[in-house]
Amino acid sequence: MRAGVTIAIGVGWLCSGGPAGATESPEASFGRICGTCHGAQPVPRAMSQDAMAELTPEHIFRTISEGRMAIYAISLGSERQRSLAEWVSKVEWGSAPTPETETLVRCERPEPLDPRAASGPRWSGWSPDLDNTRFQPADLAGLEAADLAGLELRWAFGFPGATTAGVQPAVFGGRLFVGGSAGGVYALDAETGCAHWKFETEGPVRATPVVAPGAEGGAPVVYAVDRAGWAYALDAETGAPRWKGPQDAHPRAAITASPVLHAGTLYLVLASTEKAFSASPDYDCCTFRGSVVALDAASGERRWKTYLVGEPGVVRTGDDGKRVYGPSGVGSWSAATLDPEAGALYVTTGNGYTPPAPETSDAVVALDMETGAIRWTYQAEPDDAWTLACITPGANPAVVAECGPDLDFGSSVILRELGGGRRVLLAGQKSGVMHAIDPDREGAVVWTKRLSPGGVLGGIEWGFAAEPDRVFVPISDVWENQNTPGHAGGVYSLRIRDGATLWQTPAPAPDCLDTPGCSAGQPQAATLLPGVLFSGSMDGHMRAYDPESGAVIWDVDTKRSYETVNGIPAHGGSIKGGGVTVVDGWVYFASGYGLWGMPGNVLLAFGPSEAAPRPERMRVY
Numbered sequence: 001m002r003a004g005v006t007i008a009i010g011v012g013w014l015c016s017g018g019p020a021g022a023t024e025s026p027e028a029s030f031g032r033i034c035g036t037c038h039g040a041q042p043v044p045r046a047m048s049q050d051a052m053a054e055l056t057p058e059h060i061f062r063t064i065s066e067g068r069m070a071i072y073a074i075s076l077g078s079e080r081q082r083s084l085a086e087w088v089s090k091v092e093w094g095s096a097p098t099p100e101t102e103t104l105v106r107c108e109r110p111e112p113l114d115p116r117a118a119s120g121p122r123w124s125g126w127s128p129d130l131d132n133t134r135f136q137p138a139d140l141a142g143l144e145a146a147d148l149a150g151l152e153l154r155w156a157f158g159f160p161g162a163t164t165a166g167v168q169p170a171v172f173g174g175r176l177f178v179g180g181s182a183g184g185v186y187a188l189d190a191e192t193g194c195a196h197w198k199f200e201t202e203g204p205v206r207a208t209p210v211v212a213p214g215a216e217g218g219a220p221v222v223y224a225v226d227r228a229g230w231a232y233a234l235d236a237e238t239g240a241p242r243w244k245g246p247q248d249a250h251p252r253a254a255i256t257a258s259p260v261l262h263a264g265t266l267y268l269v270l271a272s273t274e275k276a277f278s279a280s281p282d283y284d285c286c287t288f289r290g291s292v293v294a295l296d297a298a299s300g301e302r303r304w305k306t307y308l309v310g311e312p313g314v315v316r317t318g319d320d321g322k323r324v325y326g327p328s329g330v331g332s333w334s335a336a337t338l339d340p341e342a343g344a345l346y347v348t349t350g351n352g353y354t355p356p357a358p359e360t361s362d363a364v365v366a367l368d369m370e371t372g373a374i375r376w377t378y379q380a381e382p383d384d385a386w387t388l389a390c391i392t393p394g395a396n397p398a399v400v401a402e403c404g405p406d407l408d409f410g411s412s413v414i415l416r417e418l419g420g421g422r423r424v425l426l427a428g429q430k431s432g433v434m435h436a437i438d439p440d441r442e443g444a445v446v447w448t449k450r451l452s453p454g455g456v457l458g459g460i461e462w463g464f465a466a467e468p469d470r471v472f473v474p475i476s477d478v479w480e481n482q483n484t485p486g487h488a489g490g491v492y493s494l495r496i497r498d499g500a501t502l503w504q505t506p507a508p509a510p511d512c513l514d515t516p517g518c519s520a521g522q523p524q525a526a527t528l529l530p531g532v533l534f535s536g537s538m539d540g541h542m543r544a545y546d547p548e549s550g551a552v553i554w555d556v557d558t559k560r561s562y563e564t565v566n567g568i569p570a571h572g573g574s575i576k577g578g579g580v581t582v583v584d585g586w587v588y589f590a591s592g593y594g595l596w597g598m599p600g601n602v603l604l605a606f607g608p609s610e611a612a613p614r615p616e617r618m619r620v621y
């Protein structure tokens, strides 16, 4: 392992001998089975035991009986799984709100969706444009730097049974469409947070939905995806499904990236949670294959599907007879960038799971929009096969034989014009390196620049934002620098033409270092508007920067409790994941990230002060 991560892990299930008797206490079961990964020093992406105490027993039970952790708890049987869930949660069964028992606080006088919404203030999908710049133009944002001081918290919404928020809402026609990290898609009123509807999904929803006008005067359509690997088209007015379906046959397939819609085709990328299963001695690692899918948006029918990795075969048999399959992996975690001019789409990929890692891993891959054929590949990191087994002591030696550094691309590429007919793709890697490559010369390097030490949790993690000439890049470095917090986080402004640094603002010293999960890292995707750059931090602060100077011009500490419109107890924590949505003078974002940060479950809506309403602005319909 080259990643330089050192994790102290106590005695765990891998070295604890035979199965425990039926009298084993939940505490002992946790120490024996779960503590390896969820103990005092949790492995990356696993939450600590303390953070897990905020989950409902029902959620934990579901996770260990039929969900992602079932493989570890299978020997316990259902009764002891339930006691373990209750013990971990420290809450009695049935006493906390769960997604299943949640009652929506419905809007009293539900206004129909504004039919002119498609030309009004809105944010749909990962970025307002197909270039994935995450730049919201002035007429849609309705917010300038001078308005920041007047922003007030207007409402908060609590996600039931969740310890991670991390989602970015879409806003369309005065409604906000947002996924729940415990599952479901909500349609809320953008100004009050009351609910229009909730649609139940197969898995948790992390990606920002895409909202599009309906065909021939029909209701607008919400396209959503979930971590069970399903895609959905929902009537934006009612939440009724138009079509839905799984997008991959693998049981661990997941979709975490926003879909992208263009000219009647919906483009999806597939990732998986198989990485997390690899550490179990009972799991035949690994068979998932990353892919890109194009669907007919009206019917959900598949136009094409391109796998980014070949068919896995047995590559190795361990001393214990366990077989290792490869190649595998190459999931894609972030939204495709569309280039209709060249008829291409660009996706960024993660590492392979098992060797040999193909040349499409840790890469930018260009595909033909019509056929899905791969046109070219720019690989940033060769031979990077990595799963969680690589950092789990005692894991199957056959699985960890050739671990790479885990240097995925976690964010979408941004497409920009350089002038003189030249164009560039900006690809930010978890290694901390920004790559500028030429889409019209098969990914030839224009420049590369290292911005930070990088590592398993980024470097450049969720995303960055760009204007025509400048790109703004927040830095994570959470895991690598957790013991030297002054070194994590910060924001860079680079000149796109040559990568020159225009300014760099280090992260402010965190005010919560005694709280587990607090750090100065800034993994959240940045959002840009004219005169304002938003970047959230693992210390729970949301900050706005002046894009000219890098000065912090607005700062809100979100790590506190909130009264919520839906009555669900909620609080903020670390900010990570999808970024800020700015529409019509309002600022929306989520706070709380239990997977190794400070947990929280709140969606916050800041708007112009209610006491001093703005004069009615001209809307740009």
Ligand code: HEC
Pocket: 030, 033, 034, 035, 036, 037, 038, 043, 044, 045, 046, 047, 052, 055, 059, 060, 063, 064, 068, 069, 072, 073, 088, 164, 273, 276, 279, 280, 388, 392, 595
């Ligand atoms: C080999 C390491 C490992 C072991 C052992 C393990 N977990 Fe996990 N667990 C993880 C990782 C990694 C994740 C995050 C998975 C992801 O993001 O896909 C996770 C996720 C979870 C979650 C989901 C949190 C959420 O977002 O809803 C729960 C609950 C959980 N584990 C409970 C347990 C319990 C209880 C045990 C013991 C029976 C256990 N885990 C054993 C590594 C482990």
